[in-house]
Structure formats: C-alpha cells, structure tokens
Amino acid sequence: MELRQLEYFVAVAEERNFTRAAERVHISQSGVSAQIRSLERELGAELFDRSARTATLTVAGKAALAHARAALASAEALTQAVGEVTDLIRGELTIGMVVGCTVTPLFDALAGFHRAHPGVELSLLEDNSDRLLDSVRDGTVDLALIGTAAPPTDLESITVVSEPLVVVTPADHPLTRRRRVSLRDVCADTVVCMPPGTGLRAVFDNACTTAGLTPRIALQAGASDAIADLAARGLGVAILSESMATAYPDLVARRIDDAGAPALLALVWKDAVRPAVRELVAHGRRAFASH
Numbered sequence: 690m691e692l693r694q695l696e697y698f699v700a701v702a703e704e705r706n707f708t709r710a711a712e713r714v715h716i717s718q719s720g721v722s723a724q725i726r727s728l729e730r731e732l733g734a735e736l737f738d739r740s741a742r743t744a745t746l747t748v749a750g751k752a753a754l755a756h757a758r759a760a761l762a763s764a765e766a767l768t769q770a771v772g773e774v775t776d777l778i779r780g781e782l783t784i785g786m787v788v789g790c791t792v793t794p795l796f797d798a799l800a801g802f803h804r805a806h807p808g809v810e811l812s813l814l815e816d817n818s819d820r821l822l823d824s825v826r827d828g829t830v831d832l833a834l835i836g837t838a839a840p841p842t843d844l845e846s847i848t849v850v851s852e853p854l855v856v857v858t859p860a861d862h863p864l865t866r867r868r869r870v871s872l873r874d875v876c877a878d879t880v881v882c883m884p885p886g887t888g889l890r891a892v893f894d895n896a897c898t899t900a901g902l903t904p905r906i907a908l909q910a911g912a913s914d915a916i917a918d919l920a921a922r923g924l925g926v927a928i929l930s931e932s933m934a935t936a937y938p939d940l941v942a943r944r945i946d947d948a949g950a951p952a953l954l955a956l957v958w959k960d961a962v963r964p965a966v967r968e969l970v971a972h973g974r975r976a977f978a979s980h
Contacts (some may be wrong), residue, residue: 691955692764694728695757697721698736702754705743714767726888748757751846751856782800783812785821787888788911789795792954794849797833798976804967809965820884830975831966833927834889834937838895840955846968848975850954854892855942857927862941864926879907881925889952896948945978 700710701721711718729735736750746754786795799811818837824830825844840846843917856875858864866872876897882904883890897904907925910916917937920927927940930952934942956973960964 690728690731691724692761694724694759696952697759697964698728698750699745699754699761701725701737702746702750705745707744707911710744713914714898732962733949737794747946776949779809780808780963781812782831782965782969783829783968784816785830786813786815787818787821787834787836787954788815792834794976794980795956795973797979798969798972801976802972805972817884818888818891822957831963832956832969834954834956836891837886837953838891838950838954840953841957844959845970846955846957847974847977848953848955849973850930850932851951852911852931853951854889854896854945855929855931856945856967857929857934857937857940859919859921859923861937862926864943865941867943869946871947872902872945875926875928875945876904877903878905879925880904880928881908881910881919882906882928883916884909884911887911888931888954891952892948892952895950896945898950899949900947922969926956 696709696810699712700713701707703849704713707718707721711721712728714721725736726748732749733746734749736745736753737744744921777816780788784795784799786792799813802809803811814830818835821830821833821835822841822844824835834849839846856864864870866877867874880892885894893904908919910919911935913929913933916927916929916935917940918926921937921940929942932944958970960966
C-alpha cells in the first residue's frame with residue numbers, strides 16, 4: 690500500500706468522479722483508475738460502486754476513508770516535523786535593515802538567535818524602507834526593520850519604536866527661540882531630510898500634505914549623521930526622529946507640534962510559516978521589549 694494510492698482514493702471519494710480526481714492530483718484518469726484497482730486488490734474489496742455516473746463509496750470504501758485521511762495527515766505531519774528541525778539546523782535567513790539605522794535590539798535579537806541556532810546562516814542587508822517592503826513581499830528578505838508612517842496592512846508586523854518628528858538646528862537658529870514650532874515654521878526655511886522611500890520622509894511628506902504645505906527640500910541624505918552635519922553647517926533645518934537627534938548634543942532639537950502621526954520603526958515579515966522566521970520574530974519581540 691502506497692501513500693499515493695491513498696491520496697488518489699481520497700480524491701475520488703471527495704470528487705465523486707475519476708476525471709475530476711485525476712485533474713486534482715495531476716495525473717491521467719487511467720493512472721488513477723489503475724492505482725485504485727491495485728489498492729482494491731490489496732485490500733480484497735471494492736472501494737467504489739462504478740455502476741452509476743458518479744463514483745460512490747461502497748461499505749468498505751466508507752470504512753476505509755477516515756483511515757486513509759488519517760494516514761495522509763500523519764505523513765504530512767511527519768514531513769513538516771522533519772522540515773522544521775532541518776530549517777532550524779541548516780537553514781538560511783535574510784534580514785533587512787533600513788539604511789543608516791543602528792538599532793541595538795535588532796543586533797541583540799540576531800545574536801540571541803545565532804546562539805540558539807548556530808547552523809542557520811544569517812545575511813544582513815541595508816536598503817531604504819520601500820525597497821525592503823517589496824523584498825519582504827516577494828520573499829527575497831525574510832524579516833526587515835523598516836521606518837514607516839504606518840505598518841503595512843498586507844504583512845505581519847511589530848511596531849518597536851513610535852516617536853515624534855523633530856526639527857534640528859544650530860543653537861543660534863531663530864527656531865530655537867520660538868516657544869512652539871509648527872510645520873509652517875519649518876517650511877519657511879530650507880529643509881534637509883531623508884530621501885523618498887524612507888519612513889521619516891513618508892511621515893514628513895504626509896504631514897506637509899495634510900497641512901497644505903510644500904517644503905523646500907534643499908538636500909537629502911540617507912544617514913542621520915549626514916543630515917545633522919549639513920544642518921550644523923547652515924544648509925537647512927534637519928528633519929529627524931526624536932531618538933536620532935539625541936546623538937547630536939551640539940545641535941538643538943525641537944518637536945514639531947502639528948506633525949501629526951509619529952515616525953515608526955517596525956519589524957515586518959510576510960508570514961511566519963518557516964520555523965526559523967518564527968524563532969527570529971520571537972527573539973525580536975524579546976529584544977525590543979527589554980529595551
């Protein structure tokens with residue numbers, strides 16, 4: 690008795706037709722019929738009444754159906770169990786990270802995962818958030834840390850950081866003397882910010898669009914260090930997230946009161962079907978929660 694015979698038997702029983710069953714299992718009708726005949730000879734009983742236009746189960750066939758389904762389910766469970774172990778012993782994972790963003794909890798998660806599963810090969814790549822999202826969607830990246838204005842609805846995600854936008858300037862800039870800083874105040878000056886495709890830029894652009902403002906983007910850079918340095922040299926006011934700005938104590942950071950939605954950092958993945966992805970997500974949850 691072979692598993693494929695049981696598969697064909699269940700297909701015919703459920704389709705009640707040899708032709709449709711053959712289409713379902715992707716072999717010829719004669720092939721299905723031959724395998725069912727072979728199974729019947731081995732069992733010593735006919736499983737289908739073939740006298741009518743539809744294939745109906747005999748008493749023996751009805752008795753066999755539940756057991757055939759159980760055998761197929763057990764075989765599938767066996768395959769899955771071995772696959773899960775193999776995936777965590779010698780699998781591969783590709784992790785994406787937004788450019789210019791050094792996030793210690795992500796590195797802690799990768800280190801913890803590596804200690805637990807040293808046989809899984811880890812690859813880390815940097816890109817902007819939009820391209821990382823596309824890579825997660827097409828399966829070339831398993832898990833990514835992205836900046837975004839809102840978590841994508843078509844992917845699984847965990848928001849790990851949510852913080853306001855700030856405008857960063859030298860200490861002698863006029864904005865530092867204002868009690869409150871608005872988007873209109875920011876847009877009255879030239880702006881240095883992240884390029885399109887990044888989460889911070891999406892948040893800033895959305896806020897300006899909502900307020901009916903068009904910022905004058907003077908310069909764009911993918912790294913916060915470059916943006917802060919350009920602002921320090923008087924080439925425009927910098928748009929960063931609050932935590933990014935703390936790295937530049939010689940500059941002054943002010944919250945933009947009406948910037949609206951916060952800037953988010955999120956872990957995103959397509960689907961945690963693979964055990965290695967599930968494990969890495971779990972490590973990521975713990976690492977970010979501890980910070």
